[in-house]
Amino acid sequence: MLELRRLHAFIAIAEEGHITRAAERLGMQQPPLTRLLQSLEAELGVALMERLPRGVRPTPAGLALLEEARVLLARAEEVTRVVQRAARGEQGRLAVGFTSSASLHPLVPDVLRGFREAWPGVTVLLEEAGTGELMDALLHERLDAAFVRSSLSGMPTLQSEPILTEPMLLAMPLHHPLSLSGDAPLALSALADEAFVLYRRRAGQGLYDVILAACRAAGFSPLVVQEAPRLTSTLSLVAAGLGLSIVPASMRRLRGDGIAYRALSDCPGLTAPLHLATRIGDQSAVLQRFRQSLMQAVQLEAQSLLVTTE
Known part of the structure; x- marks a missing residue:
């Protein structure tokens, strides 16, 4: 198997055209570098360098190896960078x-x-x-x-x-009486006789349980007439007049037609x-x-x- 270390040394010899200068470039002695070249030629079974009176030059086989060695070393360097980026969480x-x-x-x-x-x-x-x-x-x-x-x-x-924690708002049909009675926060207990549309508990256990607990603390159990699989569909049912709902304040960003929002009071645990x-x-x-x-x-x-x- 060709070692990257030997390919790196071979490239230095080919580029320098002289084993002594290549050894200096690599920071090693000339005899070990000569033996490394000879072992590479023996492994491949071909002459990679033509010996000249003053230096060496690649044979046709050496030129082919030089091209491939440069590609392999570049790829090896890229693999190293990829692994290091992955270790740092950058890839x-x-x-x-x-x-x-x-x-x-x-x-x-x-x-x-x-x-x-x-x-x-x-x-x-x-x-x-x-x-x-x-x-x-x-x-x-x-x-x-x-x-x-x-x-x-x-x-x-x-x-x-x-x-983080955000407040929850009352969502109601646009023309519901509670949407026309002002903008002041509404006591949660005022909803005791209202019909509710809630996010299905199996899909949103956290919000469902928070709403029920807050209503019970306010003295009533909400009348849930419909459950929806998604909060967006909950708001669609509210807009259609099926009932009221209590949703995270960020839901207001949807700006759905036919829906009004109002803050609630006397419900300190009612948060999302x-x-x-x-x-x-x-x-x-x-x-x-x-x-x-x-x-x-x-x-x-x-x-x-x-x-x-x-």
Whole structure:
């Protein structure tokens, strides 16, 4: 097998046209370099250098080897760079999942876009699904990370890290009486007799449980007349007049026709958290770099909110 070290030495001999000068270039003695050339010729079974009175020059076989050796060494150097970039998390593959509600918070698309722009050597694959499906994909290593609305329990190999928390709003048909009674925050208890359309619990367990807990704390159990598989379809049902819903404030960005939003009061626990779920012990350099990008974005958003409120 041709060693890269011997190919490198052969290139130096061919380019210098003199074994002594090639040895100086390589920082070695002339006799070992001569033996290296001879062993290479013996292995290939051909003469690679024509001996001249003052130096050497490649034979036709040597010229063929010279061309191929340069290609091989260049490729070897590129392989080294690729491996080093991968070790630093600058190259590779990252599969990220998110629930439909998580994807509507501006932080999530901003982080994904910024990461792609900063590290073009990383292929980012995206998947939208319900929380249960995302957790299954994480467990079976089809995903590396997922943005979800609930912390994880009963999954010892997975972990979730809180990213941020946003308020929740009342979403109602545009001409509902509550949408015409002013803009002041509405007490959650005022919704005790209303019909609700909620995000299906199996798809969004975190938000569903938070809403039910807040309603019970306000003294009533919500009358859920319809469940939807996605938050976007929840808003469509609200616009159609089937009932009211409670959604993360970032859902307001959809600006759906026929929907009005109103803040709620007397419900301190009614918030929509955002978590990053990953596998415990996953030491992927690409994942760690993505997490760093995410945390930097979270810090910048927190600083921006402080400046806005001052």
